[in-house]
Amino acid sequence: MLGLGGVGAALPSGNLLRPPGGQDEGSFISKCLKCDRCRSVCPTGVIGLAHPEDGFLAARTPVMKFHDGECVFCHKCTEVCSAGALTPYVTEASTFNDKEVLVPEDVVIGIAVVHKDRCIAWTHAICEYCKDVCPYEALSRDEQDRPVVDETKCNGCGICEYICPLLSLRSYLGGRTRGIEVLPTEEVEAL
Amino acid sequence: MKRMKASTLRALALGAVLLLVVAGGVFKAGTGSLSMFGYKTISAICPLGSLEALVASKTFLPHVVISLVLLLLATALLGRIFCAWICPVSAMRKWFPGRKKAPGSGDSAGAGSAAASSSGGGPAADAVAETAETPGTDEDIRHSNPYPAGRVSNVKVDSRHWILGGALVSTAIFGFPVFCLICPVGLTFATIAAFWRLFDLNEPSWALLIFPAIIILELVVFRKWCRKICPLGALMSLMSSLNILNRPKVDESACLRTSQGIDCTACKQACYEEIDLHHADTSEPIGECTKCRECSDACPVHAISFPFLPKKKPAPGVVSEE
Numbered sequence: 001m002l003g004l005g006g007v008g009a010a011l012p013s014g015n016l017l018r019p020p021g022g023q024d025e026g027s028f029i030s031k032c033l034k035c036d037r038c039r040s041v042c043p044t045g046v047i048g049l050a051h052p053e054d055g056f057l058a059a060r061t062p063v064m065k066f067h068d069g070e071c072v073f074c075h076k077c078t079e080v081c082s083a084g085a086l087t088p089y090v091t092e093a094s095t096f097n098d099k100e101v102l103v104p105e106d107v108v109i110g111i112a113v114v115h116k117d118r119c120i121a122w123t124h125a126i127c128e129y130c131k132d133v134c135p136y137e138a139l140s141r142d143e144q145d146r147p148v149v150d151e152t153k154c155n156g157c158g159i160c161e162y163i164c165p166l167l168s169l170r171s172y173l174g175g176r177t178r179g180i181e182v183l184p185t186e187e188v189e190a191l
Numbered sequence: 192m193k194r195m196k197a198s199t200l201r202a203l204a205l206g207a208v209l210l211l212v213v214a215g216g217v218f219k220a221g222t223g224s225l226s227m228f229g230y231k232t233i234s235a236i237c238p239l240g241s242l243e244a245l246v247a248s249k250t251f252l253p254h255v256v257i258s259l260v261l262l263l264l265a266t267a268l269l270g271r272i273f274c275a276w277i278c279p280v281s282a283m284r285k286w287f288p289g290r291k292k293a294p295g296s297g298d299s300a301g302a303g304s305a306a307a308s309s310s311g312g313g314p315a316a317d318a319v320a321e322t323a324e325t326p327g328t329d330e331d332i333r334h335s336n337p338y339p340a341g342r343v344s345n346v347k348v349d350s351r352h353w354i355l356g357g358a359l360v361s362t363a364i365f366g367f368p369v370f371c372l373i374c375p376v377g378l379t380f381a382t383i384a385a386f387w388r389l390f391d392l393n394e395p396s397w398a399l400l401i402f403p404a405i406i407i408l409e410l411v412v413f414r415k416w417c418r419k420i421c422p423l424g425a426l427m428s429l430m431s432s433l434n435i436l437n438r439p440k441v442d443e444s445a446c447l448r449t450s451q452g453i454d455c456t457a458c459k460q461a462c463y464e465e466i467d468l469h470h471a472d473t474s475e476p477i478g479e480c481t482k483c484r485e486c487s488d489a490c491p492v493h494a495i496s497f498p499f500l501p502k503k504k505p506a507p508g509v510v511s512e513e
Contacts, residue, residue, distance in 0.1 A: 001354060002357060004373065005361030005362065005364060005365040005367075009365040009366075009367075026366065029367045030244065030366050031247065031252070033226045033237065033240040033243075033368060035223040035226035035228075035236075036380065036381075036384055037222065040220065040222065048388070048392075049381075049388065051397060052396070052397045052401045053396065053397055060377070068392060076221065079231060080229070080231060082227060082229060082232065083227065084244075084250075084252045084255070
């Protein structure tokens with residue numbers, strides 16, 4: 001058991017995008033029992049499970065998969081996490097395109113980064129999908145109509161990555177990365 | 192109506208559990224798996240996982256403590272029913288049969304099973320009884336020393352308890368639930384989830400191979416996983432030693448040993464936990480009973496029942512202590 005714990009602690013694990021409330025990785029990993037409740041309750045299906053290839057320790061823990069959905073900060077995952085791995089956060093109601101949205105006040109899942117070598121607007125022609133859907137007005141256009149992320153407004157909800165049509169429209173590019181991608185905050189700061 | 196075999200009933204119970212977990216996942220109910228099962232903020236959290244989360248995070252988690260206390264109380268009240276009726280490992284271990292019973296385990300196993308299989312009816316039983324007519328041995332066989340009803344069981348610390356301690360120490364040092372990494376119960380549900388995501392989202396992963404491989408490795412290498420390794424069982428056994436409800440009870444007027452002096456050990460042989468209902472002194476503690484009812488099914492004369500409340504009166508005319 002001690003060996004197993006040591007191996008688990010020694011093996012490297014990258015930064016993972018956790019569901020909202022699970023951003024303090026040390027606290028999160030100490031309480032997460034890999035019970036699958038947050039993944040199963042998520043109404044948009046954005047919560048997926050980390051695979052063994054994401055890290056020995058991380059396997060089976062919840063991670064955000066923005067190819068499958070976006071986070072609407074509905075609090076359902078923190079509600080079902082009785083172990084306290086996902087801690088409650090505060091949201092404020094706002095409106096976007098006549099629809100009610102919840103704006104998180106004290107939690108940031110990650111930050112969206114435009115891949116300028118892949119993004120359709122940056123490499124080719126006008127594409128405004130991501131800018132139009134961002135409920136937090138974190139995406140604007142530069143003078144050439146290319147998307148730019150305001151890192152202070154981005155919560156990492158991932159709707160821009162979810163909506164990005166790059167892999168469909170330019171599937172010949174190959175790869176699994178879309179034109180815009182939410183990355184863990186630490187990685188964005190290191191860029 | 193024909194009585195259903197205990198193993199059939201247990202399979203149905205486990206099937207219901209699996210169905211409930213899978214349905215909860217399919218319908219996005221957020222009910223979770225056996226690691227934590229619940230609805231909204233109400234959860235039943237795996238007692239070992241609870242302890243690990245408390246130890247690893249070194250914080251007081253009210254939900255976790257409440258669930259832990261309630262589940263441990265339930266175990267004290269009802270015994271280790273989880274192990275036989277809910278845990279998927281107890282069902283899976285049948286697919287990986289271990290070596291046959293270790294020879295020289297103290298009882299005449301061959302004779303016992305022969306008696307058990309041949310003495311379904313009266314005449315055969317009588318025949319066996321007549322051959323064993325020597326008064327001395329007959330009295331020895333008839334003598335039964337069942338565990339006193341209504342008294343709490345002793346706790347026998349074994350390898351499982353050491354692994355439980357090791358898991359908790361390791362969890363405290365490294366700051367994450369260590370045993371959860373290899374828990375075959377958690378990995379069973381993780382395998383189901385991995386296959387679900389493969390077919391639902393076309394999301395293949397090494398989990399599809401790694402998780403089942405770990406489970407198989409555990410059940411094959413540590414043949415008696417539940418008896419020797421499982422720290423969850425160890426934790427439950429600490430509490431189930433207090434259990435006095437629903438204990439197996441031998442009707443001594445029907446039992447071939449006590450009524451006819453036949454050296455039948457069918458119930459002892461059937462018991463995975465190695466409980467001997469006739470020899471409390473040499474048996475594993477009765478608190479280890481998982482209420483699987485295999486002994487009751489194995490008994491050729493159906494002398495073993497599981498009364499919910501303990502009855503203190505001894506069967507008339509039978510030698511029994513207390």
